[in-house]
Amino acid sequence: MTLSVPTPSGVLHGIALFNWDGANWQPSGLAAPSVATPTGVLEGVAGFTWNGTAWAPTGVPVPSVATPSGILDGAAIFSWNGAAWAPTGVPVPSVATPSGVLRGMAAFSWDGANWQPAGQAGPDIPTPYGVLRGVAPYTWNGSAWAPGSAVAQDVVVSTTGPVSVTGTTSETNLASLRIPANSMGRNGVIEVRGLWSFTNSSNNKVINVRFGASPGVAGALVSPNTAVSTTATAQSFVAVRNNNATNAQVAFGANQLTPFGSIAGANLPNVIDTTADSFININGTLALATETLTLQRATAVVFYAP
Amino acid sequence: MSIVIATAGPVTLTGIVAETNMVSLRIPGGTIGRNGLVELRTLWSMTNSANAKTMWTRYSATPGSTTAGQFNAQNVFTTVATAQGLSMLGGNNSTSSQVEYYTNASGFTGPYGASGANIGTFSLDTTADTYVCINGQIAAAGEMLTLQHAALVIFPVP
Numbered sequence: 001m002t003l004s005v006p007t008p009s010g011v012l013h014g015i016a017l018f019n020w021d022g023a024n025w026q027p028s029g030l031a032a033p034s035v036a037t038p039t040g041v042l043e044g045v046a047g048f049t050w051n052g053t054a055w056a057p058t059g060v061p062v063p064s065v066a067t068p069s070g071i072l073d074g075a076a077i078f079s080w081n082g083a084a085w086a087p088t089g090v091p092v093p094s095v096a097t098p099s100g101v102l103r104g105m106a107a108f109s110w111d112g113a114n115w116q117p118a119g120q121a122g123p124d125i126p127t128p129y130g131v132l133r134g135v136a137p138y139t140w141n142g143s144a145w146a147p148g149s150a151v152a153q154d155v156v157v158s159t160t161g162p163v164s165v166t167g168t169t170s171e172t173n174l175a176s177l178r179i180p181a182n183s184m185g186r187n188g189v190i191e192v193r194g195l196w197s198f199t200n201s202s203n204n205k206v207i208n209v210r211f212g213a214s215p216g217v218a219g220a221l222v223s224p225n226t227a228v229s230t231t232a233t234a235q236s237f238v239a240v241r242n243n244n245a246t247n248a249q250v251a252f253g254a255n256q257l258t259p260f261g262s263i264a265g266a267n268l269p270n271v272i273d274t275t276a277d278s279f280i281n282i283n284g285t286l287a288l289a290t291e292t293l294t295l296q297r298a299t300a301v302v303f304y305a306p
Numbered sequence: 307m308s309i310v311i312a313t314a315g316p317v318t319l320t321g322i323v324a325e326t327n328m329v330s331l332r333i334p335g336g337t338i339g340r341n342g343l344v345e346l347r348t349l350w351s352m353t354n355s356a357n358a359k360t361m362w363t364r365y366s367a368t369p370g371s372t373t374a375g376q377f378n379a380q381n382v383f384t385t386v387a388t389a390q391g392l393s394m395l396g397g398n399n400s401t402s403s404q405v406e407y408y409t410n411a412s413g414f415t416g417p418y419g420a421s422g423a424n425i426g427t428f429s430l431d432t433t434a435d436t437y438v439c440i441n442g443q444i445a446a447a448g449e450m451l452t453l454q455h456a457a458l459v460i461f462p463v464p
Contacts, residue, residue: 154308158341158463161399193343193394195407197425234420235394235407257419296405296425297396299343301308301461 155183155302157280164294165284171208174295176215177280179302184242184274187305192280194236194256194298196228199291204229206285207293209238209256211249211270215279220270225285226255240270240280242305247273309337312457319442320450325362327441330369331458335434341463343396346377346438348414348456350389353449359383361451362441363393363414365404365428369437375428377438378406381413392417397432397463404428 005012038054157177165172179190190211198205204227212219223238236256243250249270254263272278280300284293317328331346338344352359361381366374378393391414395406408426409416430436438458442451 156308156342156461156463158343158396158461160341193396195396195405195425200422228420231420231422233407233409233423233425235418237418259418297341297343297398299341299396299461299463301343 154304155180156299157302158299159295159297162294162296164292165286166292167289169286169289171206171217171283171285173216173281173283174293175280175282175298177282177298177300178215179274179278179280179300181274181276181278182246183302183304184246185304185306186242186244186246188242188274189303189305190240190280190300191303192236192238192240192256192282192298192300194234194238194282195296196234196236196294197232197296198228198234198293200230200232201288201291202229203291204287205291205293206287207234207236207256208283208285209236210281210283211240211251211272212279212281213272213276216281217283219272219279219281220268222249222251222268222270222280223256224253224268226257228257242274243269246275247271249274307462309334309460309462310457311460313453313455316452316454318450318452319444321447323444323447325360325372325441325443327370327372327439328453329440329456330366330371330437331440331456332369333432333436333438333458333460335432335436337460337462338397338401338432339462339464340399340401341397343394343461343463344438345392345394345459345461346414346440346456347459348389348391348440349454350391350452351387351454352383352389352451353444353446354385354387355446355449356384357444357446357449359445359449359451360443361389361391361414362443364439364441365395365430366437366439367430367434369439371437371439372441374439375426376408378417378426379408379413381415389415391415395426395428398427401432402429404430404432 157179159175159177163174165174177192184190192209194207196207206225206227208221208225209223210217210219211222222240223236228234234257237259238251238256239259240249240251242248249272251268251270252259253265253268254261282295282298284295286293311331311333313329313331319326319328333344346363348361350361359382362372363377364371364374365377377395381389381391383389393406393414394417395404397403398405404427406426406428407417407421408423409419409421412419440453440456442453444451
């Protein structure tokens, strides 16, 4: 038995999704006037995107694409399903939403004031980063559950091969690892691991780490000058911690070859603004210019904490 | 973003005196990158006696290896009950070249400091799966060596 429903555009024999046309509720596809598009006349309503030369109904300009889950007539985000690249959401069951059944997944974006599913309405969900309209993965940010895409992840910055100093007795920068602005938060920590090799002799080879607003031999020491001599290799560790402010840091005052333990000295303070880019500057100084000090590799890991 | 690969409960070695694989932690191919860093943290317990209990960690293209190059120098313990270790290696601007701090003196209990030993090197292809093989050896078969927990943390860097 077919249900007959009177509508502003005629009797609907069946069931359809309705849209508000500005004056009345109309069955989707019947309410809207014919619209000329670069790909033909559109009888209904569709999302439009810029195809590079004109505004066109989403998906229409894209050729059919064979996928493991069938022919895709349009555009989709692809992901690895464990065996092949497939359109995202294909294996996902239908999900009821306030704006209809979502068959798959939708992209969400920040509209400047709220989280919005692309082209759809959703329920309002207050989050630490504003109102989320729709669904997003959540991650614990240290003090609250927040949409995952708004939560900073740990950042890893590394050297790209060995760097040596020789021929000079001046303090020389061997690596400057850029710490992206706002990647620490007010209570985050930067951990720096270094692997070194050097001339095995009685002459001092001095290594240090500075934290500064600019790269090079810049910034205050976050690990004191540490001399090595009659050994051949070393491994070092330094932690720089924000001290409940984005522009106040503290570091352990022991040398970077003995990073854990206790000392009589005070912690090392610093006042770098981490809401802007900052730099871990790893430097070396030779006592004898003809010798060599090599930073084999260094990695800085930034753990975000609000 | 880091990747963590851990054991799923304690593993105990007893009844055999040969070096024996206790756990192999798989590093998925392509996760390290050319300049990434791999850290291994282990926690052990053992029979507190005068007999040697030896821990080996090896980095291998196959799981279960008792012959591949060592991730760090082996540690030998006798009259202690527990131990904790940290060791690391990193890509040397290549997916087929790795370097590590290798100290004979302290193995995984002295991950930081200076040593007379050379930098340790590997030439494994990290675009394919690789394995950190954690092995144990007991001098007296009636004693026990337990790997309570092990975790690999991979910090990928392209």
